[in-house]
Amino acid sequence: MTIEQNLNKVNQLLQDAIEEANRTVNSVTLLAVSKAQKINNIGEAYAAGQKAFGESYVQEAVDKIQALREYDIEWHFIGPIQSNKTRDIAQHFDWVQSVDRLKIARRLNEQRPEELAPLNICVQVDLFAESSKQGATTEELKSLLDYVCDAPRLNLKGIMAIPPKQQDTAQQLKQFEQISQLFLDYQHQYPSLTTLSMGMSQDMTAAIAAGSTMVRVGTGIFGPRPANWKQQI
Numbered sequence: 001m002t003i004e005q006n007l008n009k010v011n012q013l014l015q016d017a018i019e020e021a022n023r024t025v026n027s028v029t030l031l032a033v034s035k036a037q038k039i040n041n042i043g044e045a046y047a048a049g050q051k052a053f054g055e056s057y058v059q060e061a062v063d064k065i066q067a068l069r070e071y072d073i074e075w076h077f078i079g080p081i082q083s084n085k086t087r088d089i090a091q092h093f094d095w096v097q098s099v100d101r102l103k104i105a106r107r108l109n110e111q112r113p114e115e116l117a118p119l120n121i122c123v124q125v126d127l128f129a130e131s132s133k134q135g136a137t138t139e140e141l142k143s144l145l146d147y148v149c150d151a152p153r154l155n156l157k158g159i160m161a162i163p164p165k166q167q168d169t170a171q172q173l174k175q176f177e178q179i180s181q182l183f184l185d186y187q188h189q190y191p192s193l194t195t196l197s198m199g200m201s202q203d204m205t206a207a208i209a210a211g212s213t214m215v216r217v218g219t220g221i222f223g224p225r226p227a228n229w230k231q232q233i
Contacts, residue, residue, distance in 0.1 A: 033055075101136065
């Protein structure tokens, strides 16, 4: 299948999940995860109507952003953030979904160019205390949200989470509902929180049923990454 066909299939699955959850049409945004994908593949997805793309590796992403600067693409950084990479992220991206600690938030705020709009931020939370996952703890979350909300060069937009992988749909739903409740609790304190970024190819339906407003899909759109893709980054 072509990238356009894959994208159409994913969008249909997305709309089916929205309908099944009795939610408003187009209430969930599809973020195409384009890490390790060639520039022409991103161009194909863009030509098929996809406008938001997510990247996890800074230098690879910057090269793509520069090559595709004539395209009206909304670029999201979704990977772990090293302190020495914040300047490039602040200068080139529209959104950052993986802000998990104050140090990173401060650097992004200080390094966001004045001529650009404030950087849209999702705070990443690790609600399940997974040692292998990035994310602020529930104890750290309030102070991080406070800082991002008040920072002049940042725009607090939402919460992002990557819960532990579950094969069972009921377990997926249970985890997503916990994240969604946390989001709703904080939404009362921070009205700008409108984005709940959770769910990927394998658990998208459960995430949408629980209230996700943005799902992140890579393989379903672009196909499997090359076996040695990490060596190419």
